[in-house]
Amino acid sequence: MKFEHLQGPFCRTCGIAVVRQMTTRTLCLGWWGPLSLVIFNPFTLVWNLLAYMKYSKLPPSAPAPGRAHLDTGPPVLRRPQAYVALIPLAWALWVVSQIVVHST
Numbered sequence: 001m002k003f004e005h006l007q008g009p010f011c012r013t014c015g016i017a018v019v020r021q022m023t024t025r026t027l028c029l030g031w032w033g034p035l036s037l038v039i040f041n042p043f044t045l046v047w048n049l050l051a052y053m054k055y056s057k058l059p060p061s062a063p064a065p066g067r068a069h070l071d072t073g074p075p076v077l078r079r080p081q082a083y084v085a086l087i088p089l090a091w092a093l094w095v096v097s098q099i100v101v102h103s104t
Contacts, residue, residue: 001033001040004025006018006022011058011061011063011069012055012056012058012060013060013061013069013070013072014069014070015051015054015055016052016055016056016072017069017070017071017072017073018070019048019051019052019055020052020072020073020076020079021073022048023045023048023052023076023082024076024081024082025081026041026044026045026048027045027081027082027083027085028081028082028084028085029084030044031085031087031088031089032088037088037092
């Protein structure tokens with residue numbers, strides 16, 4: 001289990017780029033432990049959503065002299081790595097369904 005945190009300040013474009021990158025990484029790599037599946041990863045995704053909402057409310061800005069904005073890239077759900085999360089989620093649903101079927 002590994003937690004990553006980036007300190008700002010970020011402008012609107014760079015903040016959205018970082019949130020998209022870290023959310024995609026969370027969806028791809030964050031589900032592989034039992035506590036992560038149930039507690040930590042859902043909490044992290046909500047936290048990332050709140051950060052995204054905060055950055056999207058900022059006004060557009062020009063990059064600082066000599067610097068460029070980060071590339072925001074495609075939205076999270078248009079990145080193939082985000083769909084790796086379906087594997088552990090499907091497994092968890094299967095486990096729950098098996099428990100329900102065998103308990104009756």
